[in-house]
Amino acid sequence: xxxxxxxxxxxxxxxxxxxxxxxxxxxxxxxxxxxxxxxxxxxxxxxxxxxxxxxxxxxxxxxxxxxxxxxxxxxxxxxxxxxxxxxxxxxxxxxxxxxxxxxxxxxxxxxxxxxxxxxxxxxxxxxxxxxxxxxxxxxxxxxxxxxxxxxxxxxxxxxxxxxxxxxxxxxxxxxxxxxxxxxxxxxxxxxxxxxxxxxxxxxxxxxxxxxxxxxxxxxxxxxxxxxxxxxxxxxxxxxxxxxxxxxxxxxxxxxxxxxxxxxxxxxxxxxxxxxxxxxxxxxxxxxxxxxxxxxxxxxxxxxxxxxxxxxxxxxxxxxxxxxxxxxxxxxxxxxxxxxxxxxxxxxxxxx
Amino acid sequence: xxxxxxxxxxxxxxxxxxxxxxxxxxxxxxxxxxxxxxxxxxxxxxxxxxxxxxxxxxxxxxxxxxxxxxxxxxxxxxxxxxxxxxxxxxxxxxxxxxxxxxxxxxxxxxxxxxxxxxxxxxxxxxxxxxxxxxxxxxxxxxxxxxxxxxxxxxxxxxxxxxxxxxxxxxxxxxxxxxxxxxxxxxxxxxxxxxxxxxxxxxxxxxxxxxxxxxxxxxxxxxxxxxxxxxxxxxxxxxxxxxxxxxxxxxxxxxxxxxxxxxxxxxxxxxxxxxxxxxxxxxxxxxxxxxxxxxxxxxxxxxxxxxxxxxxxxxxxxxxxxxxxxxxxxxxxxxxxxxxxxxxxxxxxxxxxxxxxxxxxxxxxxxxxxxxxxxxxxxxxxxxxxxxxxxxxxxxxxxxxxxxxxxxxxxxxxxxxxxxxxxxxxxxxxxxxxxxxxxxxxxxxxxxxxxxxxxxxxxxxxxxxxxxxxxxxxxxxxxxxxxxxxxxxxxxxxxxxxxxxxxxxxxxxxxxxxxxxxxxxxxxxxxxxxxx
Numbered sequence: 085x086x087x088x089x090x091x092x093x094x095x096x097x098x099x100x101x102x103x104x105x106x107x108x109x110x111x112x113x114x115x116x117x118x119x120x121x122x123x124x125x126x127x128x129x130x131x132x133x134x135x136x137x138x139x140x141x142x143x144x145x146x147x148x149x150x151x152x153x154x155x156x157x158x159x160x161x162x163x164x165x166x167x168x169x170x171x172x173x174x175x176x177x178x179x180x181x182x183x184x185x186x187x188x189x190x191x192x193x194x195x196x197x198x199x200x201x202x203x204x205x206x207x208x209x210x211x212x213x214x215x216x217x218x219x220x221x222x223x224x225x226x227x228x229x230x231x232x233x234x235x236x237x238x239x240x241x242x243x244x245x246x247x248x249x250x251x252x253x254x255x256x257x258x259x260x261x262x263x264x265x266x267x268x269x270x271x272x273x274x275x276x277x278x279x280x281x282x283x284x285x286x287x288x289x290x291x292x293x294x295x296x297x298x299x300x301x302x303x304x305x306x307x308x309x310x311x312x313x314x315x316x317x318x319x320x321x322x323x324x325x326x327x328x329x330x331x332x333x334x335x336x337x338x339x340x341x342x343x344x345x346x347x348x349x350x351x352x353x354x355x356x357x358x359x360x361x362x363x364x365x366x367x368x369x370x371x372x373x374x375x376x377x378x379x380x381x382x383x384x385x386x387x388x389x390x391x392x393x394x395x396x397x398x399x400x401x402x403x404x405x406x407x408x409x410x411x412x413x414x415x416x417x418x419x420x421x422x423x424x425x426x427x428x429x430x431x432x433x434x435x
Numbered sequence: 436x437x438x439x440x441x442x443x444x445x446x447x448x449x450x451x452x453x454x455x456x457x458x459x460x461x462x463x464x465x466x467x468x469x470x471x472x473x474x475x476x477x478x479x480x481x482x483x484x485x486x487x488x489x490x491x492x493x494x495x496x497x498x499x500x501x502x503x504x505x506x507x508x509x510x511x512x513x514x515x516x517x518x519x520x521x522x523x524x525x526x527x528x529x530x531x532x533x534x535x536x537x538x539x540x541x542x543x544x545x546x547x548x549x550x551x552x553x554x555x556x557x558x559x560x561x562x563x564x565x566x567x568x569x570x571x572x573x574x575x576x577x578x579x580x581x582x583x584x585x586x587x588x589x590x591x592x593x594x595x596x597x598x599x600x601x602x603x604x605x606x607x608x609x610x611x612x613x614x615x616x617x618x619x620x621x622x623x624x625x626x627x628x629x630x631x632x633x634x635x636x637x638x639x640x641x642x643x644x645x646x647x648x649x650x651x652x653x654x655x656x657x658x659x660x661x662x663x664x665x666x667x668x669x670x671x672x673x674x675x676x677x678x679x680x681x682x683x684x685x686x687x688x689x690x691x692x693x694x695x696x697x698x699x700x701x702x703x704x705x706x707x708x709x710x711x712x713x714x715x716x717x718x719x720x721x722x723x724x725x726x727x728x729x730x731x732x733x734x735x736x737x738x739x740x741x742x743x744x745x746x747x748x749x750x751x752x753x754x755x756x757x758x759x760x761x762x763x764x765x766x767x768x769x770x771x772x773x774x775x776x777x778x779x780x781x782x783x784x785x786x787x788x789x790x791x792x793x794x795x796x797x798x799x800x801x802x803x804x805x806x807x808x809x810x811x812x813x814x815x816x817x818x819x820x821x822x823x824x825x826x827x828x829x830x831x832x833x834x835x836x837x838x839x840x841x842x843x844x845x846x847x848x849x850x851x852x853x854x855x856x857x858x859x860x861x862x863x864x865x866x867x868x869x870x871x872x873x874x875x876x877x878x879x880x881x882x883x884x885x886x887x888x889x890x891x892x893x894x895x896x897x898x899x900x901x902x903x904x905x906x907x908x909x910x911x912x913x914x915x916x917x918x919x920x921x922x923x924x925x926x927x928x929x930x931x932x933x934x935x936x937x938x939x940x941x942x943x944x945x946x947x948x949x950x951x952x953x954x955x956x957x958x959x960x961x962x963x964x965x966x
Contacts, residue, residue, distance in 0.1 A: 131840070133837075133839045133840060133843065134839055134842070134843045134846070137839060137842055137843070137846070138839055140561060140562070144562070144565065145565055145884075145885075146882070146883060146884075146885050148560060148561070148565065149885075182477075183474070183475065183477060184477050184650050185477040185478060185634060186650075191650075194650075195651075250679075250681050250682075250685075253682065253685050254685060257685065257689065258685050258688060258689050265682070265685060265686050265689060265691055266677060266679075266682045266685075266686065267652070267675070268652070271468060271653060271673050271675060272463075274647075274649060274652065274653060274655075275647060275649070382678055382679060383679055383682065384682075385651075385652075385675075385676055385677055385678060385679070385682065387649070387650075387651050387652045387676075391474070391651060391678065392651070394678075395474045395475070395651065398837060398838075398839075399475065399839070400839050
């Protein structure tokens, strides 16, 4: 009887736990986003920007000014404005952008893929280069290789993206003529492949347009490298730190004494134990890449959400700013959730 | 080491090598590619202008009733209007439309279209509508004011006998762009007068049609096959969004664009040395000025305001950081247009300023705040002012911010001094008199006119009335005399100090010719461009 009861209970308990964690996830998501929105909304209303002037210009008549102010809902009390905004967001309406005169949700849908493509490739680049470099530096702790990697990482971390972007354009585009200039695609290839996923690389392959694919790939090289270098620096530094900690552990000494090979100790023993942390860092970094994209997109005229946020900010388009904030917030929360999931595979104790 | 090396070289150099042959230079010979910051464009509707990049493109999509032509930027020439008569009382204008002109749709351009377009401007009531109201055509009266006589003729009746010269000049601005009323009416939605449709489509009789708009990427124009004047040589114009001036420069030097439109003076100076490029300069009717808030007790004293006119190193700034992009201008009406006086009453003279400060009882100096926008050339001008003002112990605290914040302070009277700019929308002095001189006398929060006199707390009833009356003088010489007096009075009372006039520098590939920029903000023509 007790055994049967236990057997009956087990799956239920597990389902209960899943439901509970799902509920916790949704609650965390809702709280985070609500907090983000309220804070950004208040900030946006406190800064001395006048969206009305941004829309109808500085020399509008007082009547035209008042009409636009009321059309934008700015004559309502702040809390009423916030209430209306949150209610609209709950119904999937992010409002109309003052910059483009189109629904913010539509703008974000159109522009997010460009940023995703950039940030994803940059993160992959960062992980592929940063992790081995970090492991290598830890393995050669204190030696020349370590110093070189550390200096390189420090440089990658501290060189301004903006400056580096222009330098790359100057060298690889203007002087050496190896790569195309700013933009996501050449002017003559614009609008050729139908949008399916939003990623030009994928869409061009789906459409069988290899010319467009290579053109888009060529345009990606510089921005991805620059955004990737920041990722490399960050991932490398952190990986090195995790590895140094592991390499000092007794199990490493034991393995060495037992005669395990150096590479085996490094990768199979020590590195495997840092995986949870490394995954966290890489995941966090893909969120940070979204932020880093703001400057990279400015230099390379990348039509993503980074440049969208910049335009919105400079033109007092609070709907646009709030929309981007919300989107990045959602992405961050999702990345965190996915990272939690990944733990369960990498570290059975978590599950 | 081997792991790192292979990954690094594999990822970086490998990808460079694969894509290297794909990078190509040069633009097609029948296509003009322009690097321009088009991030702020939100509509191509001529009734809804709100920023410069869009207005310049709209100018290529729509022909107007009158237009400023390169041969004589002072006097607009008839374009879609062919000729006109004014009634003896000066109130009614009869316009005859040019025959045999069609829109890009193939529909003929008629008086119906002209009247529909002007009414649309007045009813939508944005900036173009406000300009039209300066000759008395408003949302309220446009239905009676504008009457179709026949397919070829329409009349416009004004409430006051404005100077005919002024009326024609108002009608040379973008507000007289004629839209294809048949096409627009077909696309009207919920009585929006086709605003949603015209935001992303063109329906005009201009040299080009709007082919594609990818927000913050590019705008593509295609030659209008039905165009009534000789066909433009350039088949396609692509405005390529380039937010960064440095990127614009790199693209132009490489030859991937033919023209760059947003380059600051220092970059232009560098590029002028490149034999593959050519710099063309166009004098614009736009001004930089220093506004003085007379709600500040010190600035209300005429001696202090006069002292400030002696503390500005006009020539020093013109010959250094402003080189080639501004010229000294001390009247509110810029040179190169009718009624410009081109006098320079203000001199840089520290001793004279000292004397005036002593007269005002401020020989120990004073503290003032200067509101500055954070884009070229305002911070540079502010620093120059700060150093010259300091010579007589006038201590300037700079409050630097973005454009919108600075304008907000200006509108809310939260400034002592502010550096601002003003672009002219039609080539008649009345537009600037309306902005700088004419006020209602009411300086309170509910004033009906909130232009510069209201913002600075300066109002001279006599000069204001003189300026309002001058718009009604029919005789050109008498009108010139009146505006001369008004401009001189303004210069002597120092409500604000006009400092510089804009010069637009366009850097192009050496083979590109025929681009024209007129004095007003939307007098821009790509029609004659060849390459």
